[in-house]
Amino acid sequence: MMQSQSPQPTVTVSESPQAIASTSPSPKPKSTPLSPPKPQRAEPPADQSPESAPEPEKPAEAIREVESCKVTMAKISDPNPPLNVRSTPNTASNENVVGQLKNDTFVTIRGEQEGWFQISTPLKGWISVKNTDSGCNQKVERVSFGRGGNAATISDRFVGTGSHQYRFSLAKGQTLTVSSDRGDLPIIVAPDGKVMGDLKDSQQTWSGKLSATGDYTLEMESNFKGYKYSFLVEVK
Template sequence: MLQIMINKRFLPGAVVISLLYLTGCGQTNSNSASVSPTVTSSPVASAQPDTVTPVSQTSPTTSPDKAGKQLAPGKYCYAAKTKTLDATAEINIGAANNISGTVQATIQNPAASYYSSYNQTLIGELAADKAKLNIVTQIEEDTQNTQETWTITESKLNTGRETFTKANCTTATAEKETTGARKPVRVNFASGANSTTIKQSVIRGERDTYLLGAKQGQQMNLKITSLENNAVFDVIAPDGKTIKQEATTWSGKLPANGDYQIVVGGTRGNATYELTVEIK
């Protein structure tokens, strides 16, 4: 079980999210007493997600699952969607039984006015159906490292707490890019300018994604303001790794050439914001 401890006050008067349990890409079991993620807040009681409808899609062709059977090299995808969680997991198995992967998810608990996201990077070794993994989890401004053993078969991914079902990798990727987000908008500067300010609004539970092409070594400066101080952004590198989460300002040297994603969302309710983007 992956535990992520959060003790963060979002705004004066807002609830304090004291404990959040996340497990991989997040499908719930039928036992409602074991739900992931669980958000506990005070004084508002946390919302319990509904049971996930299994996603029945194709994945790399292998023989039917058997106890202890190891998957063939290839890519395997798993997905889950509940009232509080949208998540996808991508698992890559190499010829030498090495394993790597990612989990990307967004969390929302309207009852507690809580909205967030997390990313996990997985690396390890596969023996039969057991994956011994080193996991780096980034949620908001917190990074945690854990070691876990997951069970991975063609049809299921079991983290030891929850069991998730397979998804078609093409479909899962498309859902990851579009779930809760409007179509990405490319950022362009006026002739001779190196900055621009975007004025927009995002409704509760959705996200705006902006694409900005830049080169390695350039500096990106970002700042967001909102009428109710309830808008934040994530910065995602061209390789899919998250550089910054849940920020209102950020400056940094860029690690690679390519398109960077700036993902804007509200921390509570709808958010009307101004996002200033500068490249030097």
């Protein structure tokens, strides 16, 4: 007799529904209100500078005009000494050489001709001008103040003896001041020919009020081998 088999229990597996991801939107960040920008101070461009006041016009330099110049002495200055003294003003031959002079020898000038000095001491003859050191021994010079100016510096030198005169046209009531930068003060001569002031050898400045209108002469003198000088003239 066959035994009936008992039915096997059936296991039913129920599928669990798949999890659905949540896609809900994330909350938006709160926006912070921006503060208005601070006003900035406007600055001028770097290449611009504030306008400066124009500089005052400088006084013009004094005008100096030589009215007369005479050379009466010179000093021998030959790069190849001694210097030949010739009987005639030419170098055609050495037959006209009458003597020679050492450098630094002072000579007396009698005349000048086309680059030659005619000398009388210490020898008589002719020497080349370019081989000497010379300048105006007797000089008269007119000095005028430039536009807007009231001062002039006078500088020169003597080679040997001589006299240099500087003439200024000045007015009564003005104050004349003369200051020495080198050498002695010049002699100051009024329009009437009288010497003004009692200058001393060591005095470096003189000042005085003018009593007349006319030409005032400032004179430098040399009684020996010469020298350099410089002085300042001011008028107020």
